[in-house]
Amino acid sequence: MLAAMAAERPRKFLVVVDKTPECAVALRFAARRAQHTQGRVSLLCIAEPEDFQQWKGVEDIMREEAHKAAENLLHNAAKDINELAGLVPELVISHGRPSDCLLALLKSDRDVSILVLAASTAKEGPGPLVSLFTAPGAPAIPVTIVPGGLSEEEIDALA
Numbered sequence: 166m167l168a169a170m171a172a173e174r175p176r177k178f179l180v181v182v183d184k185t186p187e188c189a190v191a192l193r194f195a196a197r198r199a200q201h202t203q204g205r206v207s208l209l210c211i212a213e214p215e216d217f218q219q220w221k222g223v224e225d226i227m228r229e230e231a232h233k234a235a236e237n238l239l240h241n242a243a244k245d246i247n248e249l250a251g252l253v254p255e256l257v258i259s260h261g262r263p264s265d266c267l268l269a270l271l272k273s274d275r276d277v278s279i280l281v282l283a284a285s286t287a288k289e290g291p292g293p294l295v296s297l298f299t300a301p302g303a304p305a306i307p308v309t310i311v312p313g314g315l316s317e318e319e320i321d322a323l324a
């Protein structure tokens with residue numbers, strides 16, 4: 166019965182939206198992949214808290230500013246997804262550390278089929294989320310890691 170239910174539901178591709186250059190690669194790949202497989206796209210943006218706790222009022226303002234910045238990132242990413250693939254993605258904003266927020270979402274949203282991440286091209290390594298999902302004991306979810314240096318044409322050909 167579970168297999169039949171899974172077969173009826175379209176795949177949901179989850180992308181973490183941030184300000185990194187490789188985010189655009191992950192967005193494009195997920196949009197094209199969802200388009201080709203009649204899937205869905207969900208976008209997660211994390212409003213990271215500032216490390217400032219002197220005055221409650223200032224902390225609240227900073228939290229609100231982080232939330233608005235996350236909203237702006239999400240809306241721009243959603244616009245790109247819609248223009249690329251004609252899809253209207255689900256939008257999720259979380260507050261906290263990126264790894265904690267991502268793990269919490271994956272635990273609560275059982276519809277997520279595939280996490281799409283793009284690896285950084287920086288010499289420091291592929292990025293913290295890619296490292297998290299490639300380490301021993303990583304959460305049990307399929308992850309597509311797209312090389313961050315791919316061109317739009319290369320992404321479209323792969324997806």
